[in-house]
Amino acid sequence: MIYLFSAFGSLSVGALINSQGQTKVNLKITLVTLATALPLSIILIPTYGITGLIITTLVSRFPSTIISLWWIKTHLAAKIDLSSSARILIASAIAATPTYLLTTQLTQPDWLTLILGATIYLASYMITAPLIGAIDQTDTRNLKEMTKTLGPLTPIINIPLNIIEKLTTKIQTK
DSSP states (O other): OGGGGGGGTTTTHHHHHHHTTOHHHHHHHHHHHHHHHHHHHHHHHHHHTHHHHHHHHHHHHHHHHHHHHHHHHHHHOOOOOHHHHHHHHHHHHHHHHHHHHHHTTOOSOHHHHHHHHHHHHHHHHHHHHHHTTSSOHHHHHHHHHHHGGGGGGHHHHHHHHHHHHHHHHHHHTO
């Protein structure tokens, strides 16, 4: 669930701020996370165990993400594309639904359930993302260009990318 914040830039905001030479700003933002996480962890983890840890992790990252986005918008005049982020989250939720429903009914070994779940999710996402505009032709071209350096993995990764490219071409050229 922590990666839900990545749709709003949480994985890259720290690197962006640091790349601008603003390591002090990033330190202050990290201290906000610590100031939020420490008391929450002392209260929630002993009482609720792993659920308390999950809540602590989610809640403590929220203020620092908001502050980072505000700083970037104020000082760098950059902002996230909320509609694009929403489409990605919606496509992910739609793909996760059949995956969850099917994998919870399986009585196979865990490793097989994992492989089946990943396959179901990937297939669902490959169809859903182009349909709702979460991925477009430019994204597909960029992904193909980035994967060229992966050597023998490139042809394997290009299989789903080619399918997505065909879907985006048919859907988004209408």
